[in-house]
Amino acid sequence: MGxxxxxxxxxxxxxxxxxxxxxxxxxxxxxxxxxLCLLGPSGCGKSTLLRILAGFEEPTEGxxxxxxxxxxxxxxxxxxDIAMVFQSxxxxxxxxxxxxxxxxxxxxxxxxxxxxxxxGALLPRGRAIRGEISSAVERVAAQLRISHLLARxxxxxxxxxxxRVAIGRAxxxxxxxxxxxxxxxxxxxxxxxxxxxxxxxxxxxxxxTTIYVTHDQTEAMTMxxxxxxxxxxxxxxxxxxxxxxxxxxxxxVAKFLxxxxxxxxxxxxxxxxxxxxxxxxxxxxTEPTDRPVQIAVRPEDMTIRVGGKGSAIAPSWMATVExxxxxxxxxxxxxxxxxxxxxIVRLSGPQLAGFAMPGDARVAIGFDPVALKLFDxxxxxxxHIAGDRDVAPAPHHAEAS
Amino acid sequence: xxxxxxxxxxxxxxxxxxxxxxVAAIILLPFAWMxxxxxxxxxxxxxxxxxxxxxxxxxxxxxxxxxxxVPMARFLFNGAVVVTxxxxxxxxxxxxxxxxxxxxxxxxxxxxxxxxxAALCVPIQVPMLPIYIALAYAxxxxxxxxxxxxxxxxxxxxxxxxxxxxxxxxxxxxxARLDGFSEIQILLKLIVPSARPVIAAFAVFSIxxxxxxxxxxxxxxxxxxxxxxxxxxxxFRDGDLGTDYGALMAGAIVTVTPxxxxxxxxxxxxxxxxxxxxxx
Amino acid sequence: MxxxxxxxxxxxxxxxxxxxxHGLLLAGPAILFLSxxxxxxxxxxxxxxxxxxxxxxxxxxxxxxxxxxxxxxDARALGAIxxxxxxxxxxxxxxVLLGLFLALMIQQxxxxxxxxxxxxxxxATSTFVAMxxxxxxxxxxxxGPINDWLVWIGLGRxxxxxxxxxxxxxxxxxxxxxxxxxxxxxxxxGLSSVSSDIYDAAALDGMEAGWDxxxxxxxxxxxPTTLFVVVTTTITAFQAFDGVAALTQGGPAGSxxxxxxxxxxxxxQYTNMGYASALSILFLAFIAALSMFQIFVAxxxxxxx
Numbered sequence: 005m006g007x008x009x010x011x012x013x014x015x016x017x018x019x020x021x022x023x024x025x026x027x028x029x030x031x032x033x034x035x036x037x038x039x040l041c042l043l044g045p046s047g048c049g050k051s052t053l054l055r056i057l058a059g060f061e062e063p064t065e066g067x068x069x070x071x072x073x074x075x076x077x078x079x080x081x082x083x084x085d086i087a088m089v090f091q092s093x094x095x096x097x098x099x100x101x102x103x104x105x106x107x108x109x110x111x112x113x114x115x116x117x118x119x120x121x122x123x124g125a126l127l128p129r130g131r132a133i134r135g136e137i138s139s140a141v142e143r144v145a146a147q148l149r150i151s152h153l154l155a156r157x158x159x160x161x162x163x164x165x166x167x168r169v170a171i172g173r174a175x176x177x178x179x180x181x182x183x184x185x186x187x188x189x190x191x192x193x194x195x196x197x198x199x200x201x202x203x204x205x206x207x208x209x210x211x212x213t214t215i216y217v218t219h220d221q222t223e224a225m226t227m228x229x230x231x232x233x234x235x236x237x238x239x240x241x242x243x244x245x246x247x248x249x250x251x252x253x254x255x256x257v258a259k260f261l262x263x264x265x266x267x268x269x270x271x272x273x274x275x276x277x278x279x280x281x282x283x284x285x286x287x288x289x290t291e292p293t294d295r296p297v298q299i300a301v302r303p304e305d306m307t308i309r310v311g312g313k314g315s316a317i318a319p320s321w322m323a324t325v326e327x328x329x330x331x332x333x334x335x336x337x338x339x340x341x342x343x344x345x346x347x348i349v350r351l352s353g354p355q356l357a358g359f360a361m362p363g364d365a366r367v368a369i370g371f372d373p374v375a376l377k378l379f380d381x382x383x384x385x386x387x388h389i390a391g392d393r394d395v396a397p398a399p400h401h402a403e404a405s
Numbered sequence: 406x407x408x409x410x411x412x413x414x415x416x417x418x419x420x421x422x423x424x425x426x427x428v429a430a431i432i433l434l435p436f437a438w439m440x441x442x443x444x445x446x447x448x449x450x451x452x453x454x455x456x457x458x459x460x461x462x463x464x465x466x467x468x469x470x471x472x473x474x475v476p477m478a479r480f481l482f483n484g485a486v487v488v489t490x491x492x493x494x495x496x497x498x499x500x501x502x503x504x505x506x507x508x509x510x511x512x513x514x515x516x517x518x519x520x521x522x523a524a525l526c527v528p529i530q531v532p533m534l535p536i537y538i539a540l541a542y543a544x545x546x547x548x549x550x551x552x553x554x555x556x557x558x559x560x561x562x563x564x565x566x567x568x569x570x571x572x573x574x575x576x577x578x579x580x581a582r583l584d585g586f587s588e589i590q591i592l593l594k595l596i597v598p599s600a601r602p603v604i605a606a607f608a609v610f611s612i613x614x615x616x617x618x619x620x621x622x623x624x625x626x627x628x629x630x631x632x633x634x635x636x637x638x639x640x641f642r643d644g645d646l647g648t649d650y651g652a653l654m655a656g657a658i659v660t661v662t663p664x665x666x667x668x669x670x671x672x673x674x675x676x677x678x679x680x681x682x683x684x685x
Numbered sequence: 686m687x688x689x690x691x692x693x694x695x696x697x698x699x700x701x702x703x704x705x706x707h708g709l710l711l712a713g714p715a716i717l718f719l720s721x722x723x724x725x726x727x728x729x730x731x732x733x734x735x736x737x738x739x740x741x742x743x744x745x746x747x748x749x750x751x752x753x754x755x756x757x758x759d760a761r762a763l764g765a766i767x768x769x770x771x772x773x774x775x776x777x778x779x780x781v782l783l784g785l786f787l788a789l790m791i792q793q794x795x796x797x798x799x800x801x802x803x804x805x806x807x808x809a810t811s812t813f814v815a816m817x818x819x820x821x822x823x824x825x826x827x828x829g830p831i832n833d834w835l836v837w838i839g840l841g842r843x844x845x846x847x848x849x850x851x852x853x854x855x856x857x858x859x860x861x862x863x864x865x866x867x868x869x870x871x872x873x874x875g876l877s878s879v880s881s882d883i884y885d886a887a888a889l890d891g892m893e894a895g896w897d898x899x900x901x902x903x904x905x906x907x908x909p910t911t912l913f914v915v916v917t918t919t920i921t922a923f924q925a926f927d928g929v930a931a932l933t934q935g936g937p938a939g940s941x942x943x944x945x946x947x948x949x950x951x952x953x954q955y956t957n958m959g960y961a962s963a964l965s966i967l968f969l970a971f972i973a974a975l976s977m978f979q980i981f982v983a984x985x986x987x988x989x990x
Contacts, residue, residue, distance in 0.1 A: 060885050082891040094882035098905040107901075111891030120900070173890070421790045422797070428787060429804050432862065435819040436807065438830070442822070502715030509708025510701070517712060517719075524723050526976030528924060530945060531969045532726035534952055534962060535733070538740060558718035588707055617812040619927045620945075624953050635814040639931060642818060650822055657815035668810040672803060 009213040010070060010085065010180035011036040012057070017066035019052055019237075026052045027063070028237040034215065036071060039207050041224040042217045044234035045260070050217045053234075054183050057215065059084055082111070087174030088183040091190060093166045095158040101169050102141055102154040108177040109137045144172045164195045171206070182207070182214040188223065200227060221261050225249065233257050255383040258300045264336060267306065267347040269299040271378070278378070278388065281344045283319035286373050290387040297386060298379045303350035305375035308337060309368045320370035323347070341369060439661075442654040443467050463651070471641075471655035476629055480637035481659065487552045487633060488612050495559045495611060496604065503566035504592050508578065518567070524560035530620060537624055551625040552633070556615065562607050569603045570596055605674040613664050634660040727969075733962035740956035752963035761939060762964065765947035768853055769923060772943060775857035776864065776922040781914055783861070784868025789903070791869070792876050802873070806866035813863055813927045820859050821846060821932050846932055849940035856928045856941055864921060868914050875910030879903065916979040920972055944968055 012034035019027040027049045034040055042050040055061045057068065059081035068076040076084060087108075095104050103110075110119050118130040145151045148168040158166055167187065174182060187203070188196045204227050207214050218224055224231050225245045233241045233248060241253045252258040258266050271280040273296075276289040280299050309320070321341045329336040334352035341347060347369060378386040446463050471477050505511065506518050536555045540546050545554075573596055581591050597604070619635040626632050629640065638660055641653045709716075734752055738745040756762045791801045808816065823829050826844035836842060845855040883902060892898040904911075926945045929935060935942035935950070942950075948968060952961035 055885075058885070058889060060888065080893055081885075081888040082893060086889060088886070088889055090882045090886060092880060092882045094880065094886035096883065096887075096902065096906075098908065107887075107892075108890040111897065116897075119897075173886075177890075418793070421793065425787070425790050425794075425797075425801055428783075429801065432805055432808060432865065435816055435823060436811075438823055439819050498714045498718060501711035505708040505711035509704050509711065511705040511708030511712070514708065517716065520719060520724065522980070524719065526973045526980070527723065527727065527969060528920075528972045530924070530948065531730055531965045532723055534948075534958065534965055535726040535729040536722065537953070538729075538958065541740065555722055558715065558722045560719075560723075563715060588711075592711075613810060617814075619814050619930060620949070623930060624949070635812050635927075638812070638814045638818060642931065653818060653822075657812075657819055660815045661811040664810050664812065665807065668806070669803070 008180065009036040009211055010034075011213065012071070012076075012181075013067075013069045015067045015069075017053070017056070017068065018064050019049070019056065019061065020064045026237055027056075030066070030237070030239055032232060032239060032242065034213060035230075036213055037211045038229040039204065039214045039216065039227060041228035041231045042215065042234055043221060043224040043228075043231050043260075044219065046219055048234040049237040050219075050232075050234050051185055054088075054185055054215065054217050057181075058086055058088055058183055085180040086183060087177055087179035087181075088185065089167075089170045089174050089187040091186040093158075093170040093187075093190075095166060095169055095173075097158050099157070100154065101145075101150065101156050101158070101161070102138070104158065104169055105141045105144060105154075105172045105176055106137050107173065109140060112177070113137065140176055141172075144176045147175070148172050163191050164199065167191060167199060171203070175206075175210075179212060182212050184214065184216045186218055187216075189218075189220070196223075203227065221263075225261075233260065235260070252377065253385045255298060255300060255379040255385075258377060258379070262302055264303055264348045264350075266300045266302050267345075269301065269341075269345060269347070271297045271299045273297050273378075273386075280319075281321055281341065283321070285319065285376070287376070287388045287390045289378075290389060293386075296381060298381070298383075300377045300379060301347075301371045301375060303336065303348045304352070305372050306347065306349040307370045307372070308339075308349045308351065309370075310365060320368040323367055323369045325365045325367055337367075339367060339369060439654045439657055442650050443658060445651060467651035467655040468659070470649065470652035471659065474649075474652060475637060475640045475656070477637060477656060477659060479630065480632050480634045481663075483549075483552075483631060484616055484633045484663075486549060488615050490549070491553045491556055491615055492608055492611050494553065494557055495562055496607075498557055499559055499562035499566055500597060500604075501592065503563050504570050504596055506563065506567045507570035507573070508575070521560045521563050521567075524558070525564060529555065533621060533624070540625065546625050547627045547631050549631070552622060552631070555621065559611070562611070565603055565607055566600060569600045573599055602674065605671065609667060609671055609674045612667060616664050730962045730965050730969075733959050734966050736959045736962075738959045738962075740958050745959070748959070752960050755960065756963060756967065761942065762947060764939060765942045765944045766967075768940070768942055769925065769944040771853055772857045772860065772925050773919055773922040775854055776861045776925075777915060777918050779858065779861035780864040780868045780918050780922075781911070783865050784914065785872050785907075785911070787865070787869045788872030788876055789899070791873060802870060805869050808863045809866040814931045816863070817859060817928050817931045820862075824855060847937055849938045852933055852937055852941050856925070856932065857922075859928055860922060860925060864918055868918060871914050871917075872907065872910060875907045876903070879906050913979065916975055920975050923968075923972055923975070944971075 012032070014030060014032040014034070017027055017030040017032075018025070030049075030053065042053060044050050052061065056063050057076075059076070059079060062077065070076065096107065099107070113136075114130065114133055118127050118133065141154070142151065145154055148171060150165060150168045150172065153161065153165055153169070158169065161169065170187070184203075188199055191199060200223060216223075216227065228245055230242060230244055231248050232239050235256055241248055241257050243251075248257060249261050252261070255268075259268075269280055271278055271285075273279075273289055274294050275292045278285045278287050278289065278297070278299075285299075307320075321344060323339040323341045323344075325337060325339045326346070327338040329338070334350055337349040337351060339347055339349065349369065373390040376390075378388055380386055444464050444467075446466075502517075506514060506521070533555055537546075540551050540554070545551050577595060578591055581595060586594070616633075617635060618633075619639075622631075622633045622636045623639075626636055632640070638656060641649075641656050735747055735749060736745050737748050737751070787801075787805060791798050794801065823831050824845040826832060826842060826847060829845075831845075832842045843851060846852050879902075883906070884898070887893075887898055887902045892901055924945055925943045926949065929941050929943055929946045930949070933941040935946055944964065945968065948961050948964045951957045951964060
């Protein structure tokens with residue numbers, strides 16, 4: 005496609021509806037050609053941000069500029085070189101698939117008179133332009149494998165077919181920015197996985213900047229180049245899926261990602277030492293401090309031993325197994341630490357082999373100190389060193405250590 | 406940057422509002438005129454139609470004439486009796502029938518439903534002709550019975566209620582039967598309460614239609630004692646009061662007000678009722 | 686719960702049978718009145734339409750198609766049909782187009798929407814005869830204020846309801862006045878079923894507002910609503926009676942005699958039941974055809990999903 009992909013520079017973007025604040029001071033740079041996911045729970049402002057980018061709503065404050073410095077505020081939606089795929093697909097129910105896909109081109113390439121229902125057919129050039137548009141529609145339809153559906157009405161299509169038509173209508177105008185608002189959430193599970201792959205392939209092939217709104221972390225993790233994790237109208241963290249998952253800057257990010265949710269254990273820091281449920285942890289704080297902390301460990305980073313003592317590398321806590329959830333390739337162990345919280349341990353691969361235990365079994369629970377993450381009471385990330393490895397938001401503290 | 410957009414929208418809004426207000430003024434003109442006229446003495450109506458009202462006495466005077474020169478109170482009473490009794494009987498006939506059509510597989514059910522739908526397409530003035538002949542032979546014209554009789558079968562009520570009852574879950578009905586409810590109890594305690602909004606919409610529709618109806622009362626009523634308000638309005642026109650516009654407008658206000666009050670109280674059911682009908 | 690011991694005895698009859706009996710019992714009164722007030726009368730009307738029956742006559746005879754042939758040669762009957770069609774042709778476009786226009790205007794209002802709905806709907810709720818008499822006063826050739834205004838803006842007086850040329854159109858405009866609220870509300874209901882996503886998608890595709898959005902999105906999506914509104918308005922207009930009876934009694938010079946008013950005159954004023962029956966059958970055919978079209982053709986053709 006001939007057009008270049010769009011980048012965006014968003015600064016201090018805010019949106020209020022009366023007393024309700026939906027977006028507060030959001031900063032975001034969109035890199036040309038990337039696949040960016042806006043991820044967050046419902047009501048976090050991600051859809052509003054998308055609607056502002058599309059031009060359906062005006063922000064209350066802040067700026068949106070393109071890569072060449074032109075402001076998008078006040079520009080009509082159709083003049084933004086943007087295409088969008090809606091959750092409901094928003095296909096025009098009275099038009100055939102062909103006319104649905106052709107709609108953006110009809111509006112752009114035909115004059116006002118040429119596109120009128122009866123008059124248009126009589127005008128010179130009208131027929132020729134219609135022919136060009138039709139061949140463009142056929143090209144896009146072939147690409148999406150819906151050529152055989154062009155004569156149908158949306159009401160006669162399956163969910164997956166409607167999805168392709170919606171994408172076709174977006175693609176045909178060769179947009180510089182692609183917006184997708186939970187486009188897969190009305191499809192069934194199998195189709196969702198299939199379309200996930202297709203959309204990513206398509207995006208890689210065309211290289212069009214894509215902003216994709218979802219509340220589904222699997223979609224975001226598997227599709228995105230970068231994820232913007234939004235909560236409460238703010239971008240809590242922006243980064244690659246790996247960074248966001250393994251290096252959360254805020255406890256809310258850590259809690260939002262991962263299934264089952266990350267385990268949180270209470271702890272204390274005094275000086276550079278960290279204690280958790282009466283045991284010292286083999287880690288050292290980067291900055292000395294005195295405060296209670298929250299220790300977060302993912303279920304897959306927990307270890308479990310039946311009847312054994314603690315492991316060599318880390319302390320362990322006695323716990324009672326409350327419930328087992330075998331899911332085939334892995335098993336989730338729900339256990340309550342003595343005088344401590346409930347935790348979930350994910351066992352898989354070699355750990356799982358020959359693993360069996362009765363209910364109420366007494367076990368020792370531990371975890372890999374490299375994998376733990378420390379947050380202060382407000383949820384902000386604290387940095388620490390495990391052994392001689394720095395486990396922290398990396399660039400920030402590289403110099404300090 | 407958003408300024409041109411916003412001011413254009415403001416202009417468009419203001420323009421639309423102006424147009425709507427002009428249309429509203431035209432649509433409300435007769436109501437305004439009715440109120441203006443009733444506040445005037447016969448002389449003022451012509452000399453100074455838009456002047457300020459000369460006091461409450463004239464209003465009272467106009468209404469007084471409306472109620473004394475013709476038996477206006479009697480008309481209102483007749484209208485209320487007809488509308489109330491009719492609504493009660495229509496529901497008493499239609500609710501069980503709709504329930505049967507929705508939930509009971511009896512032979513002839515499809516035929517009955519087909520006839521109900523067909524009846525929706527029949528203008529009531531057609532069957533009225535033989536009904537009138539029958540009433541005339543029975544000597545039953547000019548009575549409440551005559552005013553009510555042709556409307557006892559309401560295909561519209563049956564159709565609307567049947568659609569509503571059909572959506573009622575069968576499991577609940579079966580559970581109720583197991584709990585020892587009789588069919589009548591099921592109908593009255595479970596089904597009817599669940600259809601209350603539809604019944605309200607129909608009630609509002611039926612009351613309006615029959616309070617305002619002129620055709621049938623004009624045919625069967627011959628004495629002032631049995632006249633309904635719309636027919637009463639014609640007595641104003643025909644009688645000596647023909648040019649007493651103050652009293653005529655007072656009569657019009659009294660005729661129009663009851664239904665309008667119901668409308669203002671039950672706007673939602675009202676609009677729903679008339680939206681669902683289309684077919685009167 | 687107390688009845689459990691009775692159950693086995695009561696349930697011995699096959700359930701299907703019991704349901705059938707209950708169903709017939711429940712529908713009984715409705716079946717009775719359907720037969721008495723709808724089915725039988727229509728057969729009677731149909732039968733009478735082939736006779737010269739006159740109310741009170743001791744005997745009457747079958748005259749075959751005589752009544753129908755008489756309609757074809759009766760200038761007043763043909764005139765009544767013509768007047769009805771003219772009345773419909775004025776009422777329907779005004780009520781439908783104005784209703785659509787008002788619905789489009791009101792739709793964008795947030796705060797005032799409900800107020801306008803209620804205001805525009807007032808005529809539909811009020812007794813038509815009463816309001817028609819108010820209109821008669823407003824339109825009066827000598828004392829009506831509307832004529833004063835016409836004079837004031839430089840136009841001459843118009844005897845709206847007493848001039849044969851203007852009486853029927855005037856009645857039609859009053860009829861449309863009463864129906865506009867209803868069509869507006871039906872169109873508003875239709876408009877609210879168009880999802881906002883569709884309008885957003887249209888905006889991105891270049892149909893931001895105005896004519897393009899209306900002609901390509903709004904109007905086609907209102908297709909089913911429009912058809913419904915047109916048919917129901919036509920049916921209502923076809924039954925024009927109250928205005929004629931209250932204001933003109935068919936005059937001046939028979940110029941406002943509508944089909945239903947003609948039936949009323951023949952049947953109940955002149956007691957020509959046979960002839961009135963033939964006219965009624967014609968009337969029924971018109972309206973039933975419209976309703977059938979609505980139910981069987983339109984419902985299927987104009988639905989999208």
